[in-house]
Amino acid sequence: MKKIKVAIAGATGFVGLELLKILTKHPNVDILYLYSQSKLKKSINFYSKNFKFKKKLPNVSIMKNHELKNIDVIFTALPHGEAHLISKKIRSNSVLIDLSADFRIDNKSIFEKWYKLPHQATKEQKKSIYGLSEINRNLIKKSNFIACPGCYPTSILLPLLPLVKNKLINTNSIKADSKSGYSGAGKKTTDKKLYPNINENISIYGVGQHRHMPEIDQELSKSSKKKIKISFTPHLIPTFRGILSTIYLDLPKGIKIKKVKDCLLNFYKKEKFVNIVNSKEMINTNRVLNTNNCNISVYQTRFDNQIIIASSLDNLIKGAAGQAVQNFNIRFGFKETLSLV
Structure with missing residues (x-):
């Protein structure tokens, strides 16, 4: 069975933890890295107060650029602006599934007006697909940059x-x-x-x-x-x-x-x-x-x-982590409900 090598950036947040709950049930996923910006070198169970992961998982760590070359998919559940930078560091054939607003807005000036941030990945934005699963399914199948909608x-x-x-x-x-x-x-x-x-x-x-x-x-x-x-x-x-x-x-x-x-x-x-x-x-x-x-x-x-x-x-699920995994399943040709029901 083919395993997709996955990293989660922002693994200790509400959405990151929901992603992890879903992906640990997915038979085609191998979770290599759990990244956080500030909470480090501890078991993910330290940050998950109401749910304990039984599956052995990597400790939470800071993202290292060379590690990004090892993965097939990165889920980014980070503050706005962070996925712009990560999108430039992953392999050209890797998939980025973003849960911030970084790739949702087509127009650079509109993004900058509403989010008060410079858009730092306009080339990648042009390749991005708005990941509303039921609406853009056929486009999601072909994209390496998937922008999950807001809740x-x-x-x-x-x-x-x-x-x-x-x-x-x-x-x-x-x-x-x-x-x-x-x-x-x-x-x-x-x-x-x-x-x-x-x-x-x-x-x-x-x-x-x-x-x-x-x-x-x-x-x-x-x-x-x-x-x-x-x-x-x-x-x-x-x-x-x-x-x-x-x-x-x-x-x-x-x-x-x-x-x-x-x-x-x-x-x-x-x-x-x-x-x-x-x-x-x-x-x-x-x-x-x-x-x-x-x-x-x-x-x-x-x-x-x-x-x-x-x-x-x-x-946290259909409005974030669940839809992200639904898009992951669509992109890689898995049954769309896999690990979601």
Whole structure:
């Protein structure tokens, strides 16, 4: 059985640990290196408080350039800007699967405007594919640079892209309101000085300027072949993981809710990880936690020409590590559900 030699950069973060949980179950993976920027030379179990890895794994270490020549794939779960540098150091035939925003935004100036960083890998960016698994599967198969979507964009784009492509919604008035568990903000949320009331508090943030907006705009605009800008507002809620997005939509004249539901049902009928849920059920995060699933439901409002779509997923899995491994499976021709179910 062929083994793919893998490294994880950012292995001790929330997403890195989820990646490791999934990849240690993968029969085609040989984990060679676990990298961290500051937490070093200890067993990964030291950093994983609620889960202990039984499989023997390498100790956490600082990345060494010569080691990158030994690997087939590197998963990068690092702060923005770091994957730019790593992309220049790996072998030309190695695969980089990035979970930051470094390769998500096509336009260099837009990336620099929203992330306040210089783009240091424009050549590599041109080769990168936006890794929304169910949408870009055929492109992912051929790419050595895969940019995994953000967790919020995944929850919004999966329900909207089929509808935009088929011109079933008005694209000038899309409003998305999303709630996320605090793990989406990273391990700094465990610092009680920075986040003293995380378990007793709901907070709005990034209003009108959240970095995921240009990513969502970009992918919707590609699908519709015209420029789209959405209104998006995120909130942190007092739970560790999970995202629930509520999307408010206006329908064009003559389009009824049944056509919207039928479109989504047909588009995702063969997909293992996207489920169109009956609107009589109460969509929630509990049903998707610790899975690579995204549940979507469509609701009629009191107005004939307006609908609401709700979408739920686990931000650390379908919104991050799980989708990254799904992309890994697609890229290397493995069964797409391998180690994810």
